[in-house]
Amino acid sequence: xxxxxxxxxxxxxxxxxxxxxxxQVDSQVTMMFxxxxxxxxxxxxxxxxxxxxxxxxxxxxxxxKFPISRPNLTFSTLTVxxxxxxxxxxxxxxxxxxxxxxxxxxxxxxxxxxx
Amino acid sequence: QKEVEQNxxxxxxxxxxxxxxxxxxxxxxxxxxxxxxQYSGKSPELIMFIYSNGDxxxxxxxxxxxxASQYVSLLIRDSQPSDSATYLCAVTSNxxxxxxxxxxxxxxxxx
Numbered sequence: 001x002x003x004x005x006x007x008x009x010x011x012x013x014x015x016x017x018x019x020x021x022x023x024q025v026d027s028q029v030t031m032m033f034x035x036x037x038x039x040x041x042x043x044x045x046x047x048x049x050x051x052x053x054x055x056x057x058x059x060x061x062x063x064x065k066f067p068i069s070r071p072n073l074t075f076s077t078l079t080v081x082x083x084x085x086x087x088x089x090x091x092x093x094x095x096x097x098x099x100x101x102x103x104x105x106x107x108x109x110x111x112x113x114x115x
Numbered sequence: 116q117k118e119v120e121q122n123x124x125x126x127x128x129x130x131x132x133x134x135x136x137x138x139x140x141x142x143x144x145x146x147x148x149x150x151x152x153q154y155s156g157k158s159p160e161l162i163m164f165i166y167s168n169g170d171x172x173x174x175x176x177x178x179x180x181x182x183a184s185q186y187v188s189l190l191i192r193d194s195q196p197s198d199s200a201t202y203l204c205a206v207t208s209n210x211x212x213x214x215x216x217x218x219x220x221x222x223x224x225x226x
Contacts, residue, residue, distance in 0.1 A: 001161075033214075041218070042203060042216045042217060042218045042219050043159070043203070043205075043214075043216045044216075045213065045214060045215075058213075092158055092159075102147055102207060103149065103161055103164055104149075104161070104205075104214060105161060106151075106158040106159050106160075107158060108157075108158050109157075109158045
């Protein structure tokens with residue numbers, strides 16, 4: 001599996017501001033995904049980050065709220081825009097490795113608290 | 116709406132016993148099935164995956180899949196206190212796309 005890092009690991013933000021979360025992988029990967037895990041809940045897929053094209057969003061998530069970039073095969077960002085306390089959550093990136101089955105491996109996560 | 120169901124637990128087993136974790140899914144087109152372990156405050160860690168009906172063993176872990184019954188399970192033999200965590204079942208219908216996670220089962224292994 002790859003080594004996946006996320007920045008920041010945690011942050012406390014004010015309502016109405018935006019935060020950009022970075023996900024870096026130490027090798028090229030075919031697929032990158034962004035998930036949200038709300039307190040005490042399971043994981044919900046936000047979007048698939050596509051290299052060279054717009055992200056593919058799941059139902060209930062929109063680009064204006066969660067813009068995503070993926071400029072190359074090792075890096076992606078997720079921005080949480082115009083934050084409210086309901087956005088307080090753990091945000092996780094995951095990757096599917098080239099040449100593997102479709103297993104996904106997760107980064108360490110970013111714990112976001114919105115006041 | 117594709118759904119994945121798990122008992123939330125907590126499931127408590129004594130040390131050395133077999134822990135049995137169950138997962139059912141609604142989409143008959145599901146092809147790939149995964150078990151993740153998540154310790155409190157940590158990200159999910161892949162334990163096992165299974166694609167075909169039957170059993171798949173890896174050390175103390177056995178995954179069992181029955182597509183006709185839309186049921187996948189994880190057995191943990193010789194359970195250890197370090198196995199205490201939340202176990203997440205994930206299902207995908209298309210290759211590499213759209214994991215759907217269950218709510219997770221919290222396992223507590225009592226010393």
